[in-house]
């Protein structure tokens with residue numbers, strides 16, 4: 001087995017584009033779920049709206065990419081309003097139902113035949129819509145070390161991506177320790193208590209939904225730019241659930257939870273996959289038990305198993321505080 | 332604790348002494364006036380209050396057997412529930428249809444029968460949350476501590492004072508979940524005071540409180556009156572009702588069935604009927 005290669009792949013994944021996308025998506029979810037207690041099951045929808053807005057505006061309408069980013073932020077705010085206005089006054093589960101449905105609607109509309117002209121149907125949109133962004137790339141050479149390999153463009157995306165992650169982590173840190181953060185945490189604990197103290201619960205939930213959604217749209221930007229394409233099926237419900245996995249793995253309501261969770265999640269996923277691939281290729285695992293085509297699925301099963309064990313033995317996640325989690329059980 | 336200066340109590344007693352003991356009677360200076368407030372759950376009429384007034388500056392007890400509609404009436408008055416019909420005013424302002432947080436901001440703050448401590452917030456943060464008009468609660472200014480640091484310090488100082496008064500200061504950095512049931516009641520009451528209310532509505536403030544704490548809780552409630560607040564509270568323990576209230580309103584099956592000063596109301600046949608009719612095991616006899 002080529003362990004150097006396995007580690008190289010796993011570490012590349014742990015600090016690569018996917019880890020950034022999921023860290024950003026989960027930072028948004030952390031505001032929603034971790035701090036405010038909002039069950040947003042449609043985070044994929046916010047990523048899709050961000051990614052598609054940029055791709056459509058740049059490819060079909062030749063808008064500057066910087067304006068397209070602004071438009072993407074605007075569209076994610078609009079989505080948050082559309083989702084929040086009818087549901088945030090209702091019980092928590094309504095938001096969950098509406099968001100999961102809305103994200104699916106967005107995906108189905110994007111892949112529809114009728115709107116193929118704009119959204120490219122199930123193939124999505126491919127094109128050089130990141131050109132303006134890559135024009136700023138200061139890296140002439142990529143990275144080629146035994147452990148890490150990146151092309152110049154990947155290096156640029158990864159650098160900007162981690163800077164974004166850092167910015168949103170600092171934003172989360174600053175806002176959750178403020179009186180605003182105190183109100184959203186209180187809403188997570190008991191909305192009626194917060195109302196009885198004169199705060200508009202609806203307003204704060206809406207602000208949280210918008211802020212976390214906008215952070216999700218940045219994950220969508222990174223997704224679109226890094227691949228120079230958007231494909232509807234990348235924004236399925238699975239994305240949302242992996243983002244939740246990342247969040248809970250790292251520890252919900254912890255500022256760094258989503259980041260650590262994403263790094264570990266991607267490291268494990270690729271590590272397990274590469275081990276299996278090599279084991280199959282070197283006949284360490286017989287073909288009748290596992291063939292190369294099955295590795296992609298098996299890795300999810302094994303990682304899922306690992307996560308179950310984690311939840312059993314460390315339910316608060318890597319960073320969480322077990323005492324605090326126990327308080328949930330309403331003493 | 333304030334000196335046992337009873338000026339506010341004397342005033343309340345004086346103001347109410349000539350008020351007739353009859354359901355729906357007018358008061359000299361009502362802070363709340365409610366008319367024809369009806370709330371039905373399916374076929375059940377939980378609240379059906381024709382007319383009731385709450386005297387300003389007094390401690391009014393709302394009593395009645397379980398299921399009489401006391402909590403539902405609280406919920407209606409504070410905007411947490413919507414009536415089928417009816418209207419009521421607070422300080423002369425029409426309140427029907429006003430959202431609960433706006434009711435609280437107007438100075439009418441309630442606690443809950445089932446305590447609502449915010450478990451995963453510290454005791455101190457529970458308290459701070461109660462303060463009104465916080466600059467740092469705006470989403471943009473929250474990011475610039477420069478704007479709210481001073482106010483936060485003032486709020487914290489006020490919270491410390493209250494926590495001391497309620498003997499919770501030693502617990503201020505603990506999670507609220509770590510408090511005992513009685514301490515949570517105290518915290519909820521102290522937190523309500525952070526809003527600087529004019530009218531405090533307490534739904535069974537003594538329920539589940541350690542007997543060792545009830546006496547000090549009673550003192551706190553009397554203290555609120557001395558500070559000029561009006562108190563409306565629901566309570567089952569008749570000794571306590573007699574001890575601290577200036578006026579008692581009795582509900583049964585959604586209606587106000589009797590009103591009066593504590594001593595006379597307890598011997599009112601309608602009241603005894605209401606309790607016995609509901610097979611309630613409360614002791615009504617004088618001690």
Ligand SMILES: Nc1ncnc2c1ncn2[C@@H]1O[C@H](COP(=O)(O)OP(=O)(O)O)[C@@H](O)[C@H]1O
Pocket residue numbers: 372375377395396397398399400401402403404
């Ligand atoms: N949300 C509700 N749905 C249906 N019935 C309710 C609801 N809330 C209260 N009730 C009923 O209304 C009546 C009054 O209840 P409540 O106001 O809690 O009484 P109290 O506080 O005086 O004990 C009871 O019969 C109760 O079962």
Ligand SMILES: [Mg+2]
Pocket residue numbers: 401402403444
């Ligand atoms: Mg009740």
